[in-house]
Amino acid sequence: MGLEMVEIMLEVEDVFQIQLSESRLLDCRTVGDMHDLIVEELSKKGMLTGSTRGSLGLFLRFRRELSDICGIPRRTIRPTTLTDTVIHCHNRRAVWTRLSNRLGLELPKLEHSEPLRGVALVFSFTGSLIVILLTLDYLNALVALFVLLIGWLILYQLFLHGTPLLKSAVPCHCTTLRSLVWAVRRLNHQRLTEQGAGWSRREVWELFQILVAEQLDISPVLVTPDAQWIEDLRAD
16 A cells, blocks of 8 residues: 555545555555445444435535625525635635634635735745845855755745734635535534534545545546546556
């Protein structure tokens, strides 16, 4: 079993709160084989339901609270609605916090926007370059280049970690409300399970498909039941 497969296994166990047999996993040649194994383990624990009421109930709660907070009609809030068009940038942090509090659930962390990351890269490089120019007389060219790169990386990371209040961009995996609700369910799986929100076979597949795509950095479209881990998905 390769490292990517191990990471997928660990992620699956964490999200679905199950334990997969390594010997059984070695026999999983296709994505569908592992999906069947996950469904089997969920069924053993009584966590498999025959409907999608768990996700439906969460989405309805999400829509109700979002409609109330943002003052928009519920009929305009659909699973395919783009998150950016409902939760606008100028007040996204406040809406994000209120939504989390009213749902009583953790929401995915907001991120720095791409333009802000670009600005951070430019300023961190400029700051590192200034330091190099001031100390150039004491460094040879190779050392100066090394210090420039390391300093650039350090300053950039310091900016990202030191400016949480500037994070206002929706995470890339939450571009639609459907994907945002999925992310909320994934983050709060244990609490929702305790509340009786089980998994349907369809929900298991959809979330498993996302987990595999994220881990292998590929499009979810490529993750089909018949896809073979090594030959088709290049999982090591």
